[in-house]
Each structure stands twice: as structure tokens, then as C-alpha cells.
Amino acid sequence: MKPAVTVYQIAAHLGISPATVSSVLANRHVERRIATKTAEKVREAARSLGYVPNMAGRRLRSHRAATRQFDLAIMTSFEAPLPLVGQLLHKLQSVVEQHTTKDTRYAVSIEMFHAGQLSSNPALLDANRYHGVIITNTLPEDDQFLTQASLPYPVVIMGRRVPGYYCVLEAPGFVGKQSAEILYAAGCRNMAVMHGKLLTYTTFDRVEAFKQKAKELCGKVPATISCEGLNPFDAAAALQKFRLRRKSLDGVFAVTDSLAMGAYQKLKQMGKQIPEGVAVVGVGDNEVSEYFDPPLTTVAGANDAMVAEAVPLLFRLLRGEQNLAREVLVVPSVFERKSTQR
Amino acid sequence: MKPAVTVYQIAAHLGISPATVSSVLANRHVERRIATKTAEKVREAARSLGYVPNMAGRRLRSHRAATRQFDLAIMTSFEAPLPLVGQLLHKLQSVVEQHTTKDTRYAVSIEMFHAGQLSSNPALLDANRYHGVIITNTLPEDDQFLTQASLPYPVVIMGRRVPGYYCVLEAPGFVGKQSAEILYAAGCRNMAVMHGKLLTYTTFDRVEAFKQKAKELCGKVPATISCEGLNPFDAAAALQKFRLRRKSLDGVFAVTDSLAMGAYQKLKQMGKQIPEGVAVVGVGDNEVSEYFDPPLTTVAGANDAMVAEAVPLLFRLLRGEQNLAREVLVVPSVFERKSTQR
DNA sequence: GTGAAAGCGCTAACAG
DNA sequence: CTGTTAGCGCTTTCAC
Numbered sequence: 001m002k003p004a005v006t007v008y009q010i011a012a013h014l015g016i017s018p019a020t021v022s023s024v025l026a027n028r029h030v031e032r033r034i035a036t037k038t039a040e041k042v043r044e045a046a047r048s049l050g051y052v053p054n055m056a057g058r059r060l061r062s063h064r065a066a067t068r069q070f071d072l073a074i075m076t077s078f079e080a081p082l083p084l085v086g087q088l089l090h091k092l093q094s095v096v097e098q099h100t101t102k103d104t105r106y107a108v109s110i111e112m113f114h115a116g117q118l119s120s121n122p123a124l125l126d127a128n129r130y131h132g133v134i135i136t137n138t139l140p141e142d143d144q145f146l147t148q149a150s151l152p153y154p155v156v157i158m159g160r161r162v163p164g165y166y167c168v169l170e171a172p173g174f175v176g177k178q179s180a181e182i183l184y185a186a187g188c189r190n191m192a193v194m195h196g197k198l199l200t201y202t203t204f205d206r207v208e209a210f211k212q213k214a215k216e217l218c219g220k221v222p223a224t225i226s227c228e229g230l231n232p233f234d235a236a237a238a239l240q241k242f243r244l245r246r247k248s249l250d251g252v253f254a255v256t257d258s259l260a261m262g263a264y265q266k267l268k269q270m271g272k273q274i275p276e277g278v279a280v281v282g283v284g285d286n287e288v289s290e291y292f293d294p295p296l297t298t299v300a301g302a303n304d305a306m307v308a309e310a311v312p313l314l315f316r317l318l319r320g321e322q323n324l325a326r327e328v329l330v331v332p333s334v335f336e337r338k339s340t341q342r
Numbered sequence: 343m344k345p346a347v348t349v350y351q352i353a354a355h356l357g358i359s360p361a362t363v364s365s366v367l368a369n370r371h372v373e374r375r376i377a378t379k380t381a382e383k384v385r386e387a388a389r390s391l392g393y394v395p396n397m398a399g400r401r402l403r404s405h406r407a408a409t410r411q412f413d414l415a416i417m418t419s420f421e422a423p424l425p426l427v428g429q430l431l432h433k434l435q436s437v438v439e440q441h442t443t444k445d446t447r448y449a450v451s452i453e454m455f456h457a458g459q460l461s462s463n464p465a466l467l468d469a470n471r472y473h474g475v476i477i478t479n480t481l482p483e484d485d486q487f488l489t490q491a492s493l494p495y496p497v498v499i500m501g502r503r504v505p506g507y508y509c510v511l512e513a514p515g516f517v518g519k520q521s522a523e524i525l526y527a528a529g530c531r532n533m534a535v536m537h538g539k540l541l542t543y544t545t546f547d548r549v550e551a552f553k554q555k556a557k558e559l560c561g562k563v564p565a566t567i568s569c570e571g572l573n574p575f576d577a578a579a580a581l582q583k584f585r586l587r588r589k590s591l592d593g594v595f596a597v598t599d600s601l602a603m604g605a606y607q608k609l610k611q612m613g614k615q616i617p618e619g620v621a622v623v624g625v626g627d628n629e630v631s632e633y634f635d636p637p638l639t640t641v642a643g644a645n646d647a648m649v650a651e652a653v654p655l656l657f658r659l660l661r662g663e664q665n666l667a668r669e670v671l672v673v674p675s676v677f678e679r680k681s682t683q684r
Numbered sequence: 685g686t687g688a689a690a691g692c693g694c695t696a697a698c699a700g
Numbered sequence: 701c702t703g704t705t706a707g708c709g710c711t712t713t714c715a716c
Binding site for chain 1: 708709710711712713
Binding site: 050055069087105112286290 | 344345346367368369370389392394395396397398399400401402404405407408409410411412413420424425427428429431432435436439447449450451452453454464465470471472473492494573574575578600603604606607610628629630632633634635637662
């Protein structure tokens with residue numbers, strides 16, 4: 001590939017000076033009183049030569065020495081539930097807004113990688129891109145990669161414990177344990193756990209803790225309903241298949257509210273009342289769970305709370321604060337609603 | 343404010359060379375075989391002096407000449423529904439991934455502004471930040487500002503027609519008109535429209551078209567149920583107040599599925615059956631609408647479709663393609679479900 | 685209305 | 701193991 005076109009080449013091409021080219025391309029031709037015809041020519045040449053401005057050059061040259069610019073990033077997998085990313089983004093933006101001053105500016109980027117493929121994200125290991133990042137929705141493969149890597153900037157990992165990093169995660173086992181207890185208290189003795197094909201650490205933990213507690217309480221391991229993805233559709237489809245094998249089902253723990261919502265419809269179609277026939281517990285990443293019919297009991301996950309911890313933690317790291325806890329455990333809230341009240 | 347600390351100052355402070363400082367701070371001290379003690383000293387000094395690396399400098403110096411780097415941004419208001427932003431982000435990321443090659447790289451940033459305050463976003467007018475942006479969820483104040491501004495890079499505006507820009511928007515009037523017709527066909531004669539306090543152009547259009555069509559069909563202007571925000575909670579609260587004033591209500595058009603979902607619960611509590619007592623139409627920005635009870639009829643908005651048009655359009659502009667349509671109209675799909683079948 | 689020259693902060697390349 | 705030097709691409713300043 002040829003080296004990129006620069007303002008110098010455009011200037012040479014037209015027989016004018018780079019300064020003139022620059023003025024035009026930065027939209028300053030009016031204040032610099034460049035001839036309209038010249039401006040036209042420059043734009044035309046830029047287009048035909050395929051000029052792509054180098055933002056690093058521009059920023060380097062034109063920033064005020066007193067301004068500090070922080071480039072932050074959220075790294076998440078494509079497969080992650082969008083709401084979590086949205087929450088994180090929203091929170092990060094509002095904290096950024098608070099911290100922005102005349103001479104401190106922030107930019108927030110998002111990098112997405114395919115689950116398990118974090119290692120092939122080129123931006124990650126570059127020291128020349130970000131001042132700090134929050135990484136979330138990783139799979140074990142990703143975590144292993146991170147363990148070996150040593151990133152040259154502050155990193156907060158959400159939802160997973162990775163040695164050597166600052167991590168914010170759900171209190172291990174809490175969601176699964178609580179959910180099993182809620183279902184047991186509602187009288188369920190034939191429980192099932194419903195989850196997607198890909199398991200992040202957080203999801204894995206929820207599933208395992210649920211199974212263990214359910215076994216302890218009911219004397220047998222709960223069934224597994226494995227869904228293709230995390231959408232309601234996937235839950236309905238999985239339940240359709242499952243139905244054939246198991247009629248006695250009386251309690252469902254879905255690792256995501258979206259899955260629970262898909263399950264609702266199929267359960268009703270199967271003639272099961274909620275909660276009388278089957279009780280359902282979800283994990284709260286959804287604003288509408290309270291408005292489902294019947295309202296969905298939710299062990300609130302801890303997305304909100306994790307986000308609320310992770311973002312300020314990143315800023316403390318950026319500020320260079322020392323002696324911060326390597327690990328923050330967040331305890332989810334439980335919202336008991338009709339879907340588990342018998 | 344003092345000028346930012348540079349590697350030169352750290353070097354001077356420690357009596358060593360800037361190159362050494364640089365190597366350490368970029369995590370290259372191993373390959374450069376810097377003494378561990380020196381590395382320690384450098385890091386310590388960087389911390390105590392409050393060093394913030396200048397990414398523009400780093401990037402400028404260390405990039406390969408053959409690499410073109412594109413910095414893209416999504417600009418959206420804080421108040422926008424998160425799902426739309428999520429969809430847009432996801433789509434943009436996947437197209438970015440397709441276009442990424444050995445010597446073409448992309449970075450995606452998000453800028454959030456408060457609805458109506460786009461003009462005070464400093465990143466917007468800077469020529470030295472982005473190669474292209476997608477702007478969405480603007481209020482009329484923002485649009486007016488944009489009309490006057492002249493941005494020095496490609497811009498796609500989603501959801502609104504603004505003179506001089508490339509715009510992707512819903513076919514005007516379609517959603518509102520369709521919704522009114524669906525409700526009318528379901529036998530509704532006392533309709534209401536439910537919307538949030540802040541009206542983007544898109545929402546405004548939906549509301550107005552609905553009112554007009556409803557009046558045409560029923561002979562009277564439908565009632566308005568104005569909600570604080572766009573969450574289900576807001577819909578329930580607004581309906582609670584509204585209930586006092588109007589018992590005859592038999593059809594609701596909610597400009598957002600979230601609002602419709604909030605309305606469901608309150609309507610049922612008020613003793614209205616859906617669809618027998620009250621039919622409901624939402625606008626489809628939500629994966630669970632099909633899984634509501636009864637499944638929610640949705641005029642699918644056109645978020646998916648808009649996103650699918652806007653992102654490739656941005657890339658065409660970046661490539662310098664000429665003679666592109668200034669305006670792309672997207673026609674929403676209609677999903678008739680139980681909530682309007684009598 | 686336009687050009688020449690300097691230099692933003694950093695690191696690659698090379699020399700020791 | 702570390703220092704010297706040059707220059708990435710751009711824009712600003714000043715000169716004409």
C-alpha cells in the first residue's frame with residue numbers, strides 16, 4: 001500500500017503552499033481570505049487524490065499546551081447484551097462530563113471484539129491509543145490472554161476476576177444462590193436453569209451457584225435449558241424443545257431477563273400459569289421486567305452497581321491514586337415480584 | 343493552568359534521556375533492556391509529576407505511513423433511548439470490522455450532549471477530531487444550530503431532515519398514520535397518544551400524523567397522555583393521572599414500545615382488557631414486544647432500517663463518493679399482533 | 685491572497 | 701544499558 005497522501009502532496013500537485021491547503025481543508029479559508037477558486041481546486045484535488053487527514057498531526061499541532069486530553073475506551077464483545085454496554089456508556093459519559101474542564105478533555109471510544117478473540121484486537125496492546133479502558137463481557141479465553149498481557153495504562157475489568165487487574169464483579173455465587181432459594185421458597189422442586197450458549201464468567205458463576213444450591217435444597221441437579229442466544233426468541237425456541245422431555249418443570253431461573261421474557265410466552269402457551277404452575281426468576285438487566293404479566297421477580301444482577309463502581313474506579317486510577325482495592329464485590333439487590341409468589 | 347508535563351521534563355528531572363523515559367512509559371523497557379531501577383524511577387517520577395501522555399504525539403510518531411486511520415463518532419443526546427444508540431453502535435462496529443484491513447483502521451467514539459445543547463459540544467466543530475460522524479436524537483434547537491454550522495467532515499443525520507446534510511429518516515407521517523388506521527380498524531373511536539416530554543423531530547412527526555389521521559377517522563382530536571420520560575414507569579404514572587379525566591378510552595398509540603409496556607400494566611389494573619377494552623399500538627424499538635401479553639402490535643419504527651442505511655452512507659461519504667441522495671426515507675414495517683385484534 | 689519556516693510531543697533508528 | 705538526532709503531518713505565525 002502506498003503511503004498516505006499528505007497536505008504537502010496536494011500542495012505540490014497544485015503548485016501552491018501546504019499552508020494554503022491546510023487552511024482550506026480545515027474550513028478556515030474564509031478567515032484566511034483564500035480565493036474561492038483556490039479553495040475549490042484544493043478540495044477537488046484532495047478528493048481525487050484520496051486525501052485522508054491525519055488527526056494525530058492535527059491534534060498535536062493545534063492543541064493548547066495547557067489542555068490534557070484523556071482518551072478512554074470501553075472494550076466489550078459483540079455478543080454482549082447491549083443494555084449493559086448502554087448503561088456503562090451512559091455512566092461513563094456523565095462522569096466524563098463532570099470531569100471536563102477548560103483544560104481537561106475526554107473522549108470515549110468503544111472497541112468491540114468477538115467473544116473469545118480479545119487477543120486479536122489490535123488497539124488493546126498499543127500504548128498509543130488510550131489512557132484508560134474498561135473491559136467487560138470477556139470469555140475465559142480472553143481472561144487468560146489478559147492474565148499474560150501487561151497493559152501500559154489503567155484497566156478496570158467488569159464482571160470477572162483476572163489476576164493483576166482492578167476488577168469489579170458480582171459477589172460470587174450470590175445471584176444463583178438467591179434464585180434457587182427464592183424458587184424453593186415458592187415451592188418449586190423441579191427447577192431448570194436457562195442460559196445462552198456462550199458463558200461469561202459472571203453467567204457461569206450464576207449457573208453453577210444455582211445448580212449447587214438447587215441440588216442442596218431439592219436433592220437433585222436442576223435441568224439445563226440451553227439457548228442459542230440471549231434474546232426472548234431464543235428462550236422460546238429452547239423451551240419448545242425442552243417441553244418434550246420434561247413435563248414436571250415448576251421453576252425456571254433465567255440468567256437474563258430477556259430470556260425470562262421469552263420463556264413467559266411459551267410457558268403460557270404450554271398451559272402453565274405463572275407463578276402457580278411455574279415460578280420464574282430473571283436477572284435484572286431490563287427496565288420492563290416489572291411491567292411483565294405477572295411482574296418478574298429479579299435478582300437484580302448488579303450491572304447498575306458494577307457500573308457505578310467501575311467508572312469512578314477508572315478515574316481514580318487515571319488520577320494516579322495508590323493503594324486502591326484490586327477487587328470490588330458488588331451485592332445484587334433482589335426484587336421479589338408476582339412471578340414467584342404462590 | 344500549567345502546560346502539560348512532557349517526557350522531556352521527566353527526563354530533565356531525573357537527569358536521563360527522553361528516549362529512555364519514553365521506552366519505559368510505553369512498556370518497552372524490556373526489549374530496550376532498561377535497568378529495572380531506572381524503569382522504577384521513571385514510573386515514580388511520571389506519577390509524582392502527574393504525567394499524562396499526549397496520544398496525538400505518540401500516534402503521529404509511531405504510525406506506519408501506509409496506514410490510514412479513520413476516527414468516527416456517534417453523537418447522541420443523553421436523553422435518547424439507549425436501545426437506538428446500542429443498535430447504531432453495534433451496526434457501526436460490524437461495518438467497521440468489515441472495512442478494517444492491514445492498512446486501514448477505524449476508531450469509533452461516542453459523544454453525548456444534553457438534548458438541545460448540541461451547540462455546546464466542543465468536539466463537534468473541531469476539524470481535528472473526527473473523519474465522519476453520525477448525529478442522532480437531536481431536538482429542533484440542535485437542528486437549527488446544525489443548519490447554520492458547516493462541518494468540515496462528512497455527517498449523516500439520523501431521524502431528522504436538516505438542510506445541507508445527508509439525512510436518513512422515517513417516511514414522514516407513516517408511523518402515526520398507520521397507527522391511527524390500525525386502531526380505527528380495531529374499532530377504536532376514543533384514542534389517545536402517549537409520548538414523552540421532549541419531542542425529537544421523529545417523535546413529533548409520529549404524534550402529529552397520528553392526531554391528524556385519528557381526527558379524520560373518528561371526527562375528533564385524540565387525547566394526549568404526556569409522560570415525564572420514556573420509561574415504562576413514566577407511562578404508568580401518566581396513565582394513572584389520566585384515568586381520572588377519561589373513562590371512555592379505547593385505543594392507545596404509544597410513541598415507544600417502552601411506554602406501551604408501562605401502559606399495559608396500568609390498563610390491566612384499571613380493569614381494561616387488551617385488546618377487548620383498549621387496543622394498544624407501540625413503536626418497535628424493543629425485542630420483547632412480541633413477548634408481551636398480549637403480544638404488542640408495533641409499527642416498527644424504523645430504527646433498524648435507519649441504522650442499516652445510515653452506516654453504509656457514512657462510509658460512502660468517507661470514500662468520497664459523489665452524487666449521493668441527500669435524503670433517504672425509510673418505510674417502517676408493521677407487525678400486527680394481538681394487542682389490536684378484536 | 686499566499687508562502688516559508690518553525691515546532692507541537694513523541695519515539696525510531698542508530699550510535700555508543 | 702542509554703543518549704542523540706531527526707522527523708511523523710499538520711497548522712500557526714509572520715512576512716510579503
